[in-house]
Amino acid sequence: MLMTEKHSPYTRRSFMSILTASAYGIRTSLTRSAETSTPKKAQIAITFDLEMSRQYPKRNVLEWDFQKGNLNPETKAYSLKAAETAKESGGLIHFFCVGRVLEQKDVSWLKKISEMGHPIGNHTYDHVNVWATKPQQTQFRFQRSPWLLGGKTAEQVIRQNIRLTTEAMKQRLGIEPDGFRTPGGSNNALNKREDLQKMLLAEGFQWVSSGYPQHKYSHPKEEPTQEIYQSILHAQQTAQPYVYPTGLIEIPMSPISDVGAFRSSYWKLKYFLKSVELCVQQAIEQGGVFDFLCHPSIMYVEDPKFETIKLICDLVNQAGNRAEIVGLSDIAKRVSKKQN
Ligand SMILES: [Zn+2]
Secondary structure, eight states: OOOOTTTOSSOHHHHHHHHHHHHTTOOOOOHHHHHOSSOOOEEEEEEEEESOOTTOSSTTOOGGGGOTTOOOHHHHHHHHHHHHHHHHTTOOOEEEEOGGGGGSSOOHHHHHHHHTTOOEEEOOSSOOOTTOSSGGGGOHHHHHOGGGGTTOOHHHHHHHHHHHHHHHIIIIISOOOOOEEEEEEETTTTTTOHHHHHHHHHTTOSEEEEEOOOOOOOOTTSOOOHHHHHHHHHHHHHOOOEEOTTSOEEOOOBSOOHIIIIIITOOOHHHHHHHHHHHHHHHHHHTOEEEEEEOHHHHHHHOTTOHHHHHHHHHHHHTGGGEEEOOHHHHHHHHHHHHO
């Protein structure tokens, strides 16, 4: 049979993005969209974790490890501007808030973000490691000031940290948290951690974003090779949402994060934009999910002109009805529908 455009499993747009990828010398996998005549709509999320990051705004600044929620003015201004920029492009940003942010004198910027319709989730009060088994391992703050633990177990510290954030969001912002993201990500997500899955369900969450897939990293300060981009694309394809046996939904973070790209690998912004573009295009081809993860405390230094979120919004707008920008709760809804 002659492959006219009408009968071809590839639309004109997928040819366009094959061209984009091959211009970079990258092979994208098109198997899934080739098998189904109407590929699923890709769901693209832009997420911002509201916390301070070590090594920013300058290298060797480490004190933020103890004060994750003490946001500086630049981080707050960037978050608000990003929320406005995304909105102007028809997009949305899903924020995850560390509870201590809500101890700050002024939270009007965050209220504005919420009033614009951007979802805000729970990211624990002190940025605690939920996988920790000893109380002092949960956070640097508790290593320096162990009396704050008050004899609690790791499990009690983690539960209280989640609960306090939910309460602070209710009292200070007047909203319930929209989902939960673990501080840090794990390749194992919450697999085989039924205790944590059940804790989150009991705290009122239907989904968690805790997985971060393994992929190769470039040597610091070196331009990433095709092999690195390929590895990131492969990881993005495998990091798709699923349901745990307890019923909790997992929405993994998509690689590469700003932490891996800028803090660990010293990437230039153009390398990061290339990686994001390839992954978004692949998600669109496959009708998959792309859960972009970054931190305004890093991005105001590395991407002051909001190029990354503009790029993501543009790619989704160009894809027409083949992609949409959503909050993570919309992704969770589609996963649970598929289950039932
Ligand atoms: Zn975080």
